[in-house]
Amino acid sequence: MTPIAPPRGTKDLLPDEAPAWEWLHRAHAAVAARFGYQLIDTPIFESTELFARGVGSGTDIVDKEMYTFTDRGGRSVTLRPEGTAPVVRAVLGAHLDQRWRPVRVHYAMPMFRYDRPQAGRLRQHAQVGVEVIGERDPGCDAEVIEVAWRFIADLGIDGVSLQLNTLGDKDDRLGYRQSLLAYYTPLRDSLCEDCRRRLDVNPLRLLDCKKDAHHVENAPLLGDHLSAPSREHFAAVTGHLGDAEIPFTHNQRLVRGLDYYAHTAFEFWHTSLAGAQNALGGGGRYDGLAEQLGFAPTPGVGHALGVERLLTVAVDQGIAPRAGPPAQVVICTVGEESAATARTLARQLRDRTSVVSDVSDRRLDRKLRDAGRSDATLALLVGMDEGLVLRNLRTRQQQVTTSDRVLDAVSAELLAAAQDPRT
Template identity: 45%
Template sequence: MTAETATSRPTAFAAPKGVPEYYPPESAGFEHVRNTLQSAADRAGYGLIELPVFEDTGLYARGVGESTDVVSKEMYTFADRGDRSVTLRPEGTAGVVRAVIEHGLDRGGLPVKLRYAGPFFRYERPQAGRYRQLQQVGVEAIGVDDPALDAEVIAVADEGFRALGLTGYRLELTSLGDADCRPAYGALLRDFLAGLDLDEATRHRAQINPLRVLDDKRPEVRARLADAPLLVDHLSPASAEHHAAVKQHLDDLGVAYVENPRMVRGLDYYTKTTFEFVHDGLGAQSGIGGGGRYDGLMAVLGGQPLSGVGYGIGVDRTLLACRVEGLEGSAAPWSTARCEVFGVPLGDAARRRLVVLAAELRQAAVRVNLAYGGRGLKGAMKAADRSGARFALVLGERDLEAGQVGLKDLATGEQTSVPLDGAAGSVIAALG
């Protein structure tokens, strides 16, 4: 290669910083986590909603809260070609509530129970478990204020984690009160914060929403907040009763929890029940999912004054938690095999016949792959072994003449011949 040719080669591209990619064979684990979490919600009657990847910026500024780090620091916001300000979605609840209002879903039976999955975007400093494009599975139940519904939402998330085999996580729970107790508590907290040595940005945040200061992760700030009044100690009678009922339902369901009265979560719309699932095996980014009730959000976004409760689970972090617990390679659902049967054709005529047989098997819901590119027997069998398939179908010219095809068990090495006519039935029977 000449120097001129080398310098003319196009620059290679790389994925954006802070964006994880999943590809075979590791993507099998990601897919399993996402599907398992969605299945738990599906069994509880949550129907699928597909949301836009970007929305009007005002939806998040109004719905999520301008005092939050999400809105003030982390959103991907830009002007489109019509000079409209749009934002890549940083979370799912505001978009779901907007869709419920826009399409009148709240005018039918309540609660409206919806689930979603997909990518969300936050501009953060990339590190293990913290990404700029994060994958989530979430649910929202809108229209009914019932502690049993709060407990159901929490239990659905817990069921998803259990179905994955996770054991090393805990559920943290608290209440953020309601409109009857939040104002008085806010004034009490502001008075407390006024006596602390805080930087100007933190003081400004305290004036907008003093609860946001309790969410500060800086050790020096957290130390000064050690004696801050706790909202759970100032709940209205209705909020206290609601919180007690949620805990009773969780006890009845066998869902273990610990109370964390200092939990705030990162979004302004939460009221009453607030929760987070934490896995200490992940280090600093220990949260794998969380959510809560948001009784005022729908009215803020222009809809009826209906309550709602939901959660968002991080698929990326849940996958990391499964890896920490050694689950990824230990159970059949985590298998990276993408086929059950691998076809090994030896010659053009054999290839044509195996292509048809593979199609017949796929129509019967059997996962089938073939050796392509005219590989010899040795190379094709190596590919069959790498595929993770249970059986190989070996077909050569002599087999065609005899009307037979070889069915080889790739675990034992045992090979038998079965008639080509009806071979699909023989393979299905062998798979059990």
């Protein structure tokens, strides 16, 4: 019988990696909290319509990457492919924006996309993100970027570049789309296969093409089709970023895949990531989304970052915390009759520290070897002729003690070990 494997494109979080995972989540929550963001969480699945309407048809997410099922009640449900639409639904659905504005929330949630797995691309991955809902001020655009930037800096990751662009408002994009079509349609026959498809489906994506770079160079720029208010909005955002001393690249070819974006769009790139999966995260402004979902028009802006990709970089750069010992103290028994004593001692010691007992019938040298490998600090040997033996696994020195004094002896040894710079 073949052993059951995890579903395609999924990955287990194993104890060795769990501390880095926690470290990253805590860092994001801590930065967000300092900026006044509160924790939010939404269901792992939603009605399919939320994404169909919110994210928009014509996007890859909706057209080919949704994990959609029909439940037993005949409803179409979809595993959440991204966080913004659900969070906006939750915030506006609960009328949080009527208490104070804007609503600032942060989240850490798993996302699902039915994609072909690849390094840096999973069917289930996690994102940490923030949203500011109910305010159109460009200061908020800069703020969500600053939160992300500071989070990355707090982790200690370097080599990240901020790619920034403005998509203008809906009218700007409509006008730009027209001039793109006017430019590209006569060139149709000289375009690559993908671009011909883009021309029909999503003309803005034409700018992404690497093969037809010469066409892209001469293509009209979105920046030339911006209304005065759109230009002002963008100028304000870049001004705030300058104040915050956050460097960025104005990338006029940056076009985000989701329909609901307006004005600010950004991505964080990292060169060391494998292959084409070099985006750590991104975000932007989505002033049209609330309406799409059937709520009153409400502006919003946010960011989201990929946890697995951040961890890949953090591990590469050697800054991710490694797993520590499961327990500080390992009790090793000698002889069958010591097991009961070991359990009693363990119970008492757990008031002060973490303890595991090895009451197996294996040889003492194997028990000590495993204790040493687990990186525990102390071993307590029970059942020896001379009494209780407390062994320091780092210094390899040991002392004989009694059940009355063992708690203090353990505390003293742990304190000494903690102060030892070698550990």
